[in-house]
Amino acid sequence: MELLVNGGASASEVSVTLSALRTGLDKFCLLRCTVGLVSPRKSKQLPVVMSKKEVQRMMEAARTLRDKLLLTVLYATGLRVAEVARLQWSDFDFDRQQIRVQLGKGKKDRYVMLADDLLPLMRQLWRHTKGVGYLFPSEGRRVDRHLSPRTIQRAVKQARILSGIGKAVTPHSFRHSFATHLIESGTDIRFIQKLLGHTNLETTSLYTKVARMKATAVASPLDQLRDEPGSSSESSGRQPKPRPSVGRMRLEVDPNPDSNGAYAVTLGVWKDGQLLPLPGMRATMPRQDWVSLQIPLQDSWEPTLRCLPTAQRERLESPEFFSQVQREVAKQILRIRDAEPSQAIKT
Numbered sequence: 001m002e003l004l005v006n007g008g009a010s011a012s013e014v015s016v017t018l019s020a021l022r023t024g025l026d027k028f029c030l031l032r033c034t035v036g037l038v039s040p041r042k043s044k045q046l047p048v049v050m051s052k053k054e055v056q057r058m059m060e061a062a063r064t065l066r067d068k069l070l071l072t073v074l075y076a077t078g079l080r081v082a083e084v085a086r087l088q089w090s091d092f093d094f095d096r097q098q099i100r101v102q103l104g105k106g107k108k109d110r111y112v113m114l115a116d117d118l119l120p121l122m123r124q125l126w127r128h129t130k131g132v133g134y135l136f137p138s139e140g141r142r143v144d145r146h147l148s149p150r151t152i153q154r155a156v157k158q159a160r161i162l163s164g165i166g167k168a169v170t171p172h173s174f175r176h177s178f179a180t181h182l183i184e185s186g187t188d189i190r191f192i193q194k195l196l197g198h199t200n201l202e203t204t205s206l207y208t209k210v211a212r213m214k215a216t217a218v219a220s221p222l223d224q225l226r227d228e229p230g231s232s233s234e235s236s237g238r239q240p241k242p243r244p245s246v247g248r249m250r251l252e253v254d255p256n257p258d259s260n261g262a263y264a265v266t267l268g269v270w271k272d273g274q275l276l277p278l279p280g281m282r283a284t285m286p287r288q289d290w291v292s293l294q295i296p297l298q299d300s301w302e303p304t305l306r307c308l309p310t311a312q313r314e315r316l317e318s319p320e321f322f323s324q325v326q327r328e329v330a331k332q333i334l335r336i337r338d339a340e341p342s343q344a345i346k347t
Contacts (some may be wrong), residue, residue, distance in 0.1 A: 001014070001017065001018065001021070001037070004017060005040075011039075011040040011041065011042045011043065012042065014039070014040050015039040015040060015042070018034065018037060018039055019039075021033070021034050022034045022037075046206075046209060046210050047172075047173070047176035047180075047206065047207070047210065048167050048168055048169060048170070048173045048176060049173070049176050049177050049180045049207075049210050050165070050167065050169060050173060050174075050177045052181065052221070052225060054163075054165055054167070055075055055174075055177060055225070056225060057163040057164075057165065058071055058156075058159045058160065058163050058165065058169070059071050059072060059075075059159075060163070060319055061158075061159045061160075061162035061163035061319040062155070062159050062319075063155075063158060063159070063162070063293060063295060063319075063322045063323070063326065064291075064292050064293055064326060065290065066136065066155075066290060066292060067155040067158070067159060069121065069125075069136075070084065070136065070152055070155055070156075071155070071156065071159060071174065072118065072121075072222065073087070073118070073135075074152075074156075074171055074174035074175070075174045075177060075178055075221065075222060076113075076114075076115040076117070076118055076178075076221075076222035077099060077112045077113070077114075077115075077178070078112065078174070078175045078178030078179060078195055078196055079101060079104075079112065079175070080104070080105065080172070080175065081149045081152050081153065081171040081172065082149050083101050083104050083105075084136070084152065084171075085136060085146050085147050085148065085149050085152060086102070086134070086146055087099070087134065087135040087136065087146075088133065088134050088135060089126070089131040089132060089133065089134075089135060090131070091135075092114065092122065092131075092135075093114070094114070094119065094122070094123070097113065097114040097116075097119075098111045098112070098113065098114055099111065099112050099113070099114050101197070104197045105197060106197070106199065108197060110194065110195075110197050112195050113195070115222040115223050116223050117222050117223055117225070118222065134146040134147070136152075137286060138286075139151065139284065139286055139292065149171075152171055153170065153171055156169060156170060156171050156173075156174075158295070162317075162318075162319045162322070163319065175196070176207065176210075177221075178221055179192055179195075179196060179204065179207045180207045180210055180211045181221035182195075182221060183207050183208060183211040184211045185221065189201070189204055189205065189208070192204055192207075247269060247270060247271070247312065248269075248270045249267070249268065249269050249270065250266070250267070250268045250269075250270070250275060251265070251266070251267055251325070251328055251329070251332075252265070252266040252267075253265055253266075253283065253329060253332040253333060253336065254266070255336045260284075261284055261285070262282045262283065262284045262294075263282065263283045263284070263329075263333060263336075264281075264282060265281035265282060265283055265293075265329055266279075266281075267279075267281055267325070269304070269308070269312070269316070271307060271308065276304040276307060276308075277304060278301050278304055278316075279296070279300060279301075280295075280296030280300045280301075281293065281294065281295060281296065281325075281329075282294040283329045283330075283333060285333060285337075291326070291329060291330035291333055291334075293322070293325065293326045293329055295322065301316075305317075
């Protein structure tokens with residue numbers, strides 16, 4: 001116990017260790033060696049809550065369609081990350097606009113709202129998948145496995161970095177934002193408690209400490225994003241400046257996938273007659289209608305980015321650039337699969 005306390009262990013770790021010692025030594029062995037030891041008090045930190053503009057920026061910064069849908073579902077429903085990963089098409093009731101959460105925390109089922117703004121995208125995906133299996137299947141070929149919570153955490157982290165948000169945003173931050181924005185819109189706290197699946201109302205009342213109260217109609221916070229200004233330039237009445245061009249680039253997809261079904265993507269930017277490489281990109285097609293683009297860490301691109309002007313570098317690091325690359329890669333993979341060309345298609 002002294003080693004834990006002096007070593008800077010968290011209050012939770014010290015409390016769990018003390019409970020184990022008290023159970024094993026005092027209750028079972030009757031030694032009474034923990035008498036007088038008090039569990040440390042846990043710190044009470046307020047949750048990280050994003051504004052509606054920050055939620056929009058996170059969704060726009062998502063690199064793939066799957067990541068965008070992940071972030072949208074996290075915010076629209078307020079589900080925990082493990083609950084989102086286990087969502088199946090059979091859980092969606094489009095007629096009643098409800099989503100059934102099976103065996104959530106505490107092994108309890110509950111229903112959450114299905115936002116109006118999610119319906120067009122869900123119906124579009126339904127036509128391709130026929131409503132079979134998990135909403136977010138595993139990245140491999142196994143359709144009977146759902147996406148891991150760790151993969152969802154990485155997708156949120158990538159979107160946070162690309163959006164430039166300095167807050168410590170995690171998948172649970174979307175749940176905090178969901179509850180806080182509902183309280184701000186005037187929703188009854190007991191209704192929010194049922195949506196979040198909280199046993200005690202005291203747990204839900206935490207969000208009243210960070211909410212800015214206002215009275216509006218009860219609705220999913222996702223539906224209220226349509227009334228929010230798209231950017232700060234719109235709110236100021238000024239037209240946004242066009243993004244600078246990155247110049248001439250080369251994009252090539254290897255027509256021969258590896259054993260895991262991944263396509264190697266060669267990307268480079270021309271500067272002074274020389275092609276500077278941006279290596280490490282890979283693309284997969286976990287579904288027939290779904291192309292996922294894997295971007296390497298920024299360190300592998302740093303030698304090339306240092307050689308470019310500031311405007312070009314900022315453009316290469318923007319979410320719009322990755323969305324454009326993802327669209328072009330998807331087109332080439334579809335061409336390769338449909339026509340089976342003898343060599344890679346270059347643009």
